[in-house]
Amino acid sequence: MPELPEVEVTRLGFADRIAGARIEAVRLGKPLRWPLGLDPLLLVGRTVASVRRRGKYLLLDMDRGLLLLHLGMSGSLGFNSLGLPEPGSHDHFDLVTSRGSLRLNDPRRFGAVVYADAETAPEAVKLLGRLGVEPLSEGFLLDAFHAGLKRRKAPVKQVLLAGDVVVGVGNIYASEALFMAGIRPTLSAARISRPRAARLFEAVREVLALAVRKGGSTLRDFSNTEGQSGHFQLEAMVYGRQGQPCRVCGTPIRQIRQGQRATFFCPSCQKA
DNA sequence: CACGGATCCTGATGGC
DNA sequence: TGCCATCAGGATCCGT
Numbered sequence: 001m002p003e004l005p006e007v008e009v010t011r012l013g014f015a016d017r018i019a020g021a022r023i024e025a026v027r028l029g030k031p032l033r034w035p036l037g038l039d040p041l042l043l044v045g046r047t048v049a050s051v052r053r054r055g056k057y058l059l060l061d062m063d064r065g066l067l068l069l070h071l072g073m074s075g076s077l078g079f080n081s082l083g084l085p086e087p088g089s090h091d092h093f094d095l096v097t098s099r100g101s102l103r104l105n106d107p108r109r110f111g112a113v114v115y116a117d118a119e120t121a122p123e124a125v126k127l128l129g130r131l132g133v134e135p136l137s138e139g140f141l142l143d144a145f146h147a148g149l150k151r152r153k154a155p156v157k158q159v160l161l162a163g164d165v166v167v168g169v170g171n172i173y174a175s176e177a178l179f180m181a182g183i184r185p186t187l188s189a190a191r192i193s194r195p196r197a198a199r200l201f202e203a204v205r206e207v208l209a210l211a212v213r214k215g216g217s218t219l220r221d222f223s224n225t226e227g228q229s230g231h232f233q234l235e236a237m238v239y240g241r242q243g244q245p246c247r248v249c250g251t252p253i254r255q256i257r258q259g260q261r262a263t264f265f266c267p268s269c270q271k272a
Numbered sequence: 273c274a275c276g277g278a279t280c281c282t283g284a285t286g287g288c
Numbered sequence: 289t290g291c292c293a294t295c296a297g298g299a300t301c302c303g304t
Contacts, residue, residue: 003297033280033299056298073298074282090282108281110298154275163299170297239297259276262295 002071004135004168005211007056010071014079014102015051021097022047023062029092033072033112042115043067048097055131055167060095065117067095068127072110078103132165135204136212140166146197149189156192157185158259160204169204172239173211175264177203179238184272185263186256210235238264 002010026040046062053059058077060067071077081100093104093113104111116124132148133140148165149156159165160174169177178185180203183196192200214235237247242255242264251268 006297070298072281073296106281107283108296108298110281152274158275161298172297260278261297 002056002075002216003170003173003211004053004056004208005173005214006216007058007071007168008053008212009216010077011051011053011058014077014100017079017081018048018060018097018099018102019050020047021099023095023097025094025096027087027094027096029087029090030109032092032106032109033070034114038113038115043095054128054134055163056170057127059119065115066119066124068112068114068116068124069104070112070127071104072106072108072112074108075104075106075111078105130164131167132163133167135166135168135208140201140205142198142201145201146192146194149192149197149200152189154189155186155258156183156189156200157263159189161259161261166204168208171261172236173204173207175239176237177207179264179266179270180207182270184270185258185265187272238266240264 023043023046026043028038028040042065043062046064049061049063051058051060056070058069060069069077079100079102084094084096084101084103087094087103088105090105090107091103092106092109092111095102104113112127114123114127116122118124119128133144145166149159152159152165154162157174157178160169160177161171163169175185177200181196181200183192183200238253241253243252245251246253246266246269249266249268251266253264254267256263256265
């Protein structure tokens with residue numbers, strides 16, 4: 001479900017409100033993706049200092065140690081200043097603090113909650129160590145991006161999704177960015193010319209930044225920590241529009257499958 | 273090492 | 289209405 005923009009919008013929704021809070025209780029539901037001995041008693045009494053994002057992970061820094069949260073395909077976080085209703089069957093993690101309660105709801109349970117003593121601890125490095133550069137940071141540079149594409153022979157769509165060149169681009173925004181750049185998703189990343197790499201570089205930044213501004217996409221079930229929906233889907237150029245006319249040239253949008261994932265593109269606007 | 277495929281889990285949807 | 293197959297915004301692991 002959540003790609004970088006949804007995770008960032010989620011973070012913005014509760015980061016300031018939870019900062020400085022003391023953890024008072026933790027409730028665990030069904031096991032998530034990595035049931036690495038998360039000990040609730042270990043967390044109680046600690047203070048949440050800040051909430052950062054790395055790729056699609058949220059990092060809750062505490063006065064000692066940090067929690068890594070991932071929303072997987074179907075996860076969402078809610079923050080309630082007053083308290084929490086009885087947990088439903090998909091509420092798998094509650095963090096009750098002095099300033100309010102954070103709740104993770106995740107029907108498919110591909111998400112994760114992992115504790116690490118430090119960002120350099122093995123549990124954190126295992127999850128964060130191979131992540132690529134942040135696309136909305138000043139560290140995202142065209143030279144390195146193009147070099148990263150050059151050394152990958154796989155289709156550019158799958159290289160974007162892999163997250164080791166640049167993080168945060170999920171299935172929706174990969175199709176959208178490639179449309180914006182006029183590049184066929186099946187094209188080998190290594191064969192992308194410098195000018196086209198530059199267009200893709202800008203497209204990735206623009207599509208993600210726009211989605212953050214718009215409050216995230218809601219092609220299915222995204223809602224922010226206030227329970228409000230985003231409205232990126234109103235702006236999708238290709239995603240989910242197979243058979244419908246391209247918004248630029250009118251040619252029917254085509255859907256293909258790459259690595260078990262749906263890809264959408266305009267056969268006329270996007271050249272190999 | 274890079275790549276393609278299978279896999280974890282549950283819910284929604286569409287065909288018969 | 290029931291049943292079954294397919295698909296879903298992610299990421300890891302395994303075999304080649």
